[in-house]
Amino acid sequence: MEKKFTSDEVPLGQLLDQARSGSLQLPDFQRGWVWDDNHIKSLLVSISLSYPIGAVMTLRTGNPDVRFRPRPLEGVDLARTVEPEVLLLDGQQRMTSLYLALRSGNPVPTRDDRRNKLSRVYFADINKCLDPNQDPEDAIVSVPEGGVARTFLGETTTDVSTRDKQVASEMFPLGIVFDSEAKGAWQFTYLEHGPGTLEERFGKWRRFQEGVINAFERYQVPTIELAKSTPKEAVCQVFEKVNTGGVSLTVFELLTATYAADDFNLRTDWDERSARLTEHTLLERFEATYFLQILALLSTFDRRRRHLADKPGDDKPPAVSCKRRDILNLRLEDYRKWADQATEALSRVVRFLHAEHIYKAPDLPYATQLVPLAAIFAVLGEQADGHGIHQMLRQWYWCGVFGEMYGGSTETRFAIDLQDVTAWVLNAEDEPRTVREAQFQAQRLLTLRTRNSAAYKGIYALQMKRGGRDFRTGNTIDIHAYFDDAIDIHHIFPQRWCATNGVADRIANCVVNKTAIDAHTIRRMGASAPSKYLARLESNERIEPADLDAILRSHDIDSVALRRDDFAAFFNTRFERLLKQIAEAMGKPVNRTADRSESPYADSRLGAEHVRSSIQAVIDAQESKVAEFKSTGRKNLATGEKDPAIEWGVVKTIAGFMNAHGGTLLVGVNDQGGVVGIEEDFPFVSKRDQDGWELWLTEVVARTLGKASAAELSVQMGQFDEGTVARIDVGPSATPVFATTPLKGDKKPKFLVRINNSTQELEGQEALKYQRSRWPT
Incomplete structure (x- = not known):
């Protein structure tokens, strides 16, 4: 009986040379080469270690009844048409990857x-x-x-x-x-x-030659060759049975096969867990591989912890890891031990992210960051719910987002973060490396234009968390408003208006000119100038101008600049407000140039005039829900003396704006809009100049409202003939702010809110009701 196939081991170099010459080609019905960078790297690692990569299958050509149109492997450039001696039926992805990486002479x-x-x-x-x-x-x-x-x-x-x-x-x-x-x-x-001494180099090269280069040169590929007499039907049947589309088995599939030997159906177990998890819209794209990575982290973390408990001081304990090999090493008892804890932790992660106003899977800055976050929640247990620890986790999370730390290879960072964050929280060790290393460049705001960017999604969430209100209804955007009103990101100055008025596309489309707006309002806005679409909103939705101003300020939008269609003033103010939000979330300053000129409208030729003009616009608009005037910050003009009550008036206004929806305080302007000048305060501040006055403001706000509140203030000085006016822009706070009065005999913290044109104190049930409405999550 004629033998249908032969099997042998063929040197890898020989196969690659055959591909190069065209004697080894593909049948044209083969699919295209599809392997990604990680697959190629993993294959090269296997070769370097002399690990098996599986057999390849070829067909000897020459049968007149079996004629397929051949084509060279990807990357092979034949100068002329070559009739192949063999066709590659199985192993295309592996052989093509190896040819491109090792023999083509070109980048892959x-x-x-x-x-x-x-x-x-x-x-x-x-x-x-x-x-x-x-x-x-x-x-x-x-x-x-x-x-x-x-x-x-x-x-x-x-x-x-x-x-x-x-x-x-x-x-x-x-x-x-x-x-x-x-x-x-x-x-x-x-x-x-090379580095080192000749003796060191020679010894190192010899070991590298023997251990790695020889592994490639001597590598033998098991090869099954079908005889040329094999009929066409048989060739097609064999091809269909052996070809897997060039995609290797996933770790989930491999573990499924492994656990099946112990009568455990991993797929059924995962399908049940996945059904529960995806009830949360946030987890609707959560993958089985992510879940297995969480389990590998928890398993290896526990193994390391127990090892160090038994052998304290061991300088080579087992590593915490969730790479492919760690997942494949997950025993069934490991899976059973950690699966329920990981599932429960993911539900708590959803609550954590909802509190950050991240509600849907497409709005997750990094889906991969769910892996270490869930592992951290599983290790910390109920401790993660404490306010202080929650704030630490929040800082780590946003450093990962705005530092854009999860955009590349992530498995190593998963392991680092699990260890660093839990040690930081439980043992008061140093800040995690992700927190220390994260940086945000101010000019990055100008390049954030689409939701493909993690930082773009992060800013979107922060805006809503700080109390962004729906343009049409005025309600704070909570999870219900988010879904019910079809909230989405949209331009504040419409694209067509920007194009008509000379605003470059890269500026018009960046995140500074976008915010969360409901679908109904977007239709109302159209392509009109802001002054026109705001008027339409007021008319059609019966919104008072002062109320609409408050809504705009809840999005850190300068309502005066918007109503004047002043794009430059609007852009500069919002640019600075967004940077402050990012700095607050990361718990560290953003990186800026020495002259803080990252905004395209921060040109020094415009700066002073723009500030003066913006202050005059606020004065002209008069006091409102989002604007208040104070003649001085410390001096009582009636007595000529420093007065704590005057100072308290400034603090009250700032706290009221923060607890409401933001606003602008002008100091150096009286109730009638006349400029008095902060120079009146100079005798009562340390340096007796603008710098000394601003230093006093920062100190008094830090002392009465907290350092975080002081860091939130944006202060600009405008020069008028009558004196200097300080413009203090205050953003909405992400959490309630309580004020401690500088007045003697009254140290009880006060909850102050801007209501209409005044700042009022709320107490008891009235304060609780307001807080639940203002900060729903």
């Missing part, structure tokens, strides 16, 4: 896990390859075409763009592993000029 055109196009070159980190304590997955490095890897801020992290830089970094380019001449030249340069 691949994708990341979000399907974004990449161009990559692969290197072996010699030191990590030789270190038995290093994860082999980290020893093979993917670098952008050109050899330079940079952070989001443009800082270079890896530069292997030349052979000398590769040698200095001890990063061997895998693309030359089968090119004897190029490999010899690289080896010569390394031995001649």
